[in-house]
Amino acid sequence: MDGPGTRFVLFTSGCPLRRLYCADPDTWPMHGGREAAVDEVTTETGKYRGFISYALVPGWTDDEDAADGLAGLLSGLSCVERVDILPFHELGAAKYDALGIPFPLRNAPVPDTVLVGRVRGRFRERDLVAH
Numbered sequence: 868m869d870g871p872g873t874r875f876v877l878f879t880s881g882c883p884l885r886r887l888y889c890a891d892p893d894t895w896p897m898h899g900g901r902e903a904a905v906d907e908v909t910t911e912t913g914k915y916r917g918f919i920s921y922a923l924v925p926g927w928t929d930d931e932d933a934a935d936g937l938a939g940l941l942s943g944l945s946c947v948e949r950v951d952i953l954p955f956h957e958l959g960a961a962k963y964d965a966l967g968i969p970f971p972l973r974n975a976p977v978p979d980t981v982l983v984g985r986v987r988g989r990f991r992e993r994d995l996v997a998h
């Protein structure tokens with residue numbers, strides 16, 4: 868996983884979203900994994916608070932006003948503990964290659980530290996903890 872700290876990650880089988888910057892295309896198939904009761908999942912995940920990951924891709928998710936709008940929304944949610952700004956990288960490309968799926972962001976630019984700082988600042992301006 869991107870970002871600092873120890874993470875609890877719950878991957879569910881099957882995702883129709885196909886986000887442009889998805890680093891986990893291996894979770895897209897609707898079958899696989901193991902069945903789990905909702906109670907089991909909520910009991911386990913309920914021990915943790917919410918972290919938001921914001922994938923920052925120049926030309927796609929670097930609109931600072933849009934980031935500010937999201938920050939405004941998140942600032943009203945008490946369950947959100949922090950926001951991690953994740954600068955785009957191509958580490959997920961190997962998964963796409965292994966699965967035979969074209970990687971849509973191959974050769975996309977990596978955001979520089981100035982841009983990362985500006986976007987991070989939009990979240991901090993809303994009194995969110997942002998890294």
Ligand code: SF4
Pocket residue numbers: 882883884885886888889890891892894895
């Ligand atoms: S990151 Fe990938 S698997 Fe997760 S919601 Fe987005 S498209 Fe689906």
